[in-house]
Amino acid sequence: MRAYRALLRKDLLLELRGRELVPAMVVFVVGALVLVRLGLGGERLAGGTRAATGLLWVVVVFTSMLALVRSFAQEREHGIWDGLLSAPADRSAIWAARASATFLFLGVTQAVALPLFWLFFLQDGRSPSLAVLAAALALADLGVAMLGALLAGLVSNVRAREVLLPVLFLPFALPLVSVAVRMTVDSIPPQNGGLGALHGLGFLALYDTIFALLGWALFEYVVED
Amino acid sequence: MSSPERAPAVRCDGLTRRYGERVALDAVSLTVAPGERLLLTGGNGAGKTTLLRVLATVLRPHAGEVAIDGHVLPRDARKVRPAIGYVGHEPLVYPALTARENLELYAALYGVGRERIEQVLELAGLNGRGADPAGELSRGLRQRLGLARAMLHSPSLLLLDEPTTGLDEDGRERLRGVLAAHRGAAVIATHEPDWFAGLEHGRLRLAAGKAA
Amino acid sequence: MNGSHRARPDRATAAATAAALLMALALAMIFFYVPTDVSEGYSQRIFYFHVPIALTTYFLFTWGAVNGARFLLKRDMSLDLKSYVPMHLGVIFGSLTLVTGSIWANIAWGTWWFWGDTQLTTFLIIFLFNCAYFMLRFSIEPGERRATFSAVYAVLGVGLIPLSVIGVHVAQTNDLIHPITFNENGANMDGSMFLTFLVALAAMITLSVTMYLIELRGKRIDDRLRAIRRLAGGEA
Numbered sequence A: 001m002r003a004y005r006a007l008l009r010k011d012l013l014l015e016l017r018g019r020e021l022v023p024a025m026v027v028f029v030v031g032a033l034v035l036v037r038l039g040l041g042g043e044r045l046a047g048g049t050r051a052a053t054g055l056l057w058v059v060v061v062f063t064s065m066l067a068l069v070r071s072f073a074q075e076r077e078h079g080i081w082d083g084l085l086s087a088p089a090d091r092s093a094i095w096a097a098r099a100s101a102t103f104l105f106l107g108v109t110q111a112v113a114l115p116l117f118w119l120f121f122l123q124d125g126r127s128p129s130l131a132v133l134a135a136a137l138a139l140a141d142l143g144v145a146m147l148g149a150l151l152a153g154l155v156s157n158v159r160a161r162e163v164l165l166p167v168l169f170l171p172f173a174l175p176l177v178s179v180a181v182r183m184t185v186d187s188i189p190p191q192n193g194g195l196g197a198l199h200g201l202g203f204l205a206l207y208d209t210i211f212a213l214l215g216w217a218l219f220e221y222v223v224e225d
Numbered sequence B: 001m002s003s004p005e006r007a008p009a010v011r012c013d014g015l016t017r018r019y020g021e022r023v024a025l026d027a028v029s030l031t032v033a034p035g036e037r038l039l040l041t042g043g044n045g046a047g048k049t050t051l052l053r054v055l056a057t058v059l060r061p062h063a064g065e066v067a068i069d070g071h072v073l074p075r076d077a078r079k080v081r082p083a084i085g086y087v088g089h090e091p092l093v094y095p096a097l098t099a100r101e102n103l104e105l106y107a108a109l110y111g112v113g114r115e116r117i118e119q120v121l122e123l124a125g126l127n128g129r130g131a132d133p134a135g136e137l138s139r140g141l142r143q144r145l146g147l148a149r150a151m152l153h154s155p156s157l158l159l160l161d162e163p164t165t166g167l168d169e170d171g172r173e174r175l176r177g178v179l180a181a182h183r184g185a186a187v188i189a190t191h192e193p194d195w196f197a198g199l200e201h202g203r204l205r206l207a208a209g210k211a212a
Numbered sequence C: 001m002n003g004s005h006r007a008r009p010d011r012a013t014a015a016a017t018a019a020a021l022l023m024a025l026a027l028a029m030i031f032f033y034v035p036t037d038v039s040e041g042y043s044q045r046i047f048y049f050h051v052p053i054a055l056t057t058y059f060l061f062t063w064g065a066v067n068g069a070r071f072l073l074k075r076d077m078s079l080d081l082k083s084y085v086p087m088h089l090g091v092i093f094g095s096l097t098l099v100t101g102s103i104w105a106n107i108a109w110g111t112w113w114f115w116g117d118t119q120l121t122t123f124l125i126i127f128l129f130n131c132a133y134f135m136l137r138f139s140i141e142p143g144e145r146r147a148t149f150s151a152v153y154a155v156l157g158v159g160l161i162p163l164s165v166i167g168v169h170v171a172q173t174n175d176l177i178h179p180i181t182f183n184e185n186g187a188n189m190d191g192s193m194f195l196t197f198l199v200a201l202a203a204m205i206t207l208s209v210t211m212y213l214i215e216l217r218g219k220r221i222d223d224r225l226r227a228i229r230r231l232a233g234g235e236a
Helices: A002-018 A021-040 A048-069 A073-077 A081-085 A091-121 A130-155 A161-185 A197-223 B048-055 B077-083 B099-110 B115-123 B139-151 B169-181 C007-033 C042-074 C077-107 C117-139 C144-172 C182-188 C191-235
Strands: B010-019 B022-032 B037-041 B063-068 B071-073 B084-087 B157-161 B185-189 B202-207
Touching: A002 A021, A002 A091, A002 B099, A021 A048, A021 A091, A048 A091, A048 A130, A048 A161, A073 A081, A081 A091, A091 A130, A091 A197, A130 A161, A130 A197, A130 C144, A161 A197, A161 C117, A161 C144, A197 C144, B010 B048, B022 B048, B022 B063, B022 B202, B037 B048, B048 B063, B048 B157, B048 B185, B071 B077, B077 B084, B084 B139, B099 B115, B099 B139, B115 B139, B139 B157, B139 B169, C007 C042, C007 C191, C042 C077, C042 C117, C042 C144, C042 C191, C077 C117, C077 C144, C077 C191, C117 C144
Parallel strands: B037 B185, B037 B202, B084 B157, B157 B185
Antiparallel strands: B010 B022, B010 B063, B063 B071
């Protein structure tokens, strides 16, 4: 536990000092939203707020790839893995700390993205329920961060890691995005049934639980050389 | 040879380690008795670093047996880690964190009290530089920080990879002091074995992964 | 290497024989025994190929994951091979599933609703996962590290299967309470259809086992050849 806290503190301190990740993510998300808005053109978005909500999730996934690819970059570039791995602390603490830090970075980025989303895409005064969207984002971020930290550790020592990480991650993003999109789109008024928020959150919670267990158990194997 | 009841500090029997299909260590055998210091010599790529990394439990052996204080690796790696102090080629510190912050991280990883941090900073002659980012320290000072990091938890086995590289006269004297005072065993890879005169108990030369 | 050399060809031959017999039986039943479906007509019979092939693909991925997990625990390189081969066969059976599935989706739109769109999407996710597995495997040079990472990813895939099935179903229908269950399907089929289905399933699984044994043997020979070449090269 002390190791986890120290590792998390280290990750946050490094980001605070280096300011590498979060600014890049924010710029990316803003740029992507602008691109999508312009690319779809016109005053009215075909498909309306529903389509926009789907696109928001796509942008979220790609932004998280940005954060994950740079995970463990410091450890790799300065050979620090040897220091961490020869220490008696549980290796899974490294995973847990990185997942927590990524979760926080994603949260900060989305806090910037959401108001922009509203600004760019709000149409007919209708929008997805903020509560549902925020809850879905929180749970999705957690799942992405946990699985992502595991996969980031895996590709850390592999050649084409920038390309490989999105490829490895994408199949796992698909069920997540399917449910998240459905859930948030169905929260756009008028709500006429559709996927209840609780059901969607239930699925996301299941997703998170499975990858929490798998991440915890498998990280040890991924960092061993 | 020390008394037969006590397990050797380090024992390797036919240790083999591959990188992909290339053999980095080829059936290396060695023994280090408790309290002894073994020098590893050999050219670049001979396998010295690989051997140290296996002993540091960072790499697992692919064949053969490795035991530290009687504990067999990799099965008992967790038991062994608190007793090992490893200094690699790199000082293993985060350049963006201060010297003290780096040591705080490792103190947490090793379950060591924070007072120890000041002690090792003193030992390494870095007391005034604790608040400096590690990246701003000179190579020699960073090397000293790496040594301080390895001494935090008072390990019984020291594994040092070219510890004299980049050290100035003062740094070298401190290293000599640390080694002389260290009562446990040590395995030291070096290109300057003669500098360790008076401190070494034996040498092992590696060539192309084999013990020569 | 080990003493079971003579046993292996026998197992592959036995499996091949069983597979051939079951396939013949299944084909006979599919085309001559089972009654024509009332609503979809003769071409509905593709169901008896598509679903068993799909289930076999899931079976192969699970098998690959199980052997992957065993490799992580035991570090026995033969388990790496035994994990890789089912994943590789999964590509073959997976492709067949997608092909037969889309043919069937064209023919049968409506009656068998829970075997429709959602299944294809789920399967596509799993198929993409399989392709990613191969991309991973080809980015690392052969050795223990490649085996370890492949095994980890294969095990993750096992987590993906139920999540895709549930997730896609949840996202495309309104129902979390009634996930796709085989009981529901079974209840919709009469005796002769169910029997034919089971025979077809058995045939597909046996076929996959046969292909597994054959490919495993082939890869072992490859490995031995490579080891010999390395030795010969070393002495030259």
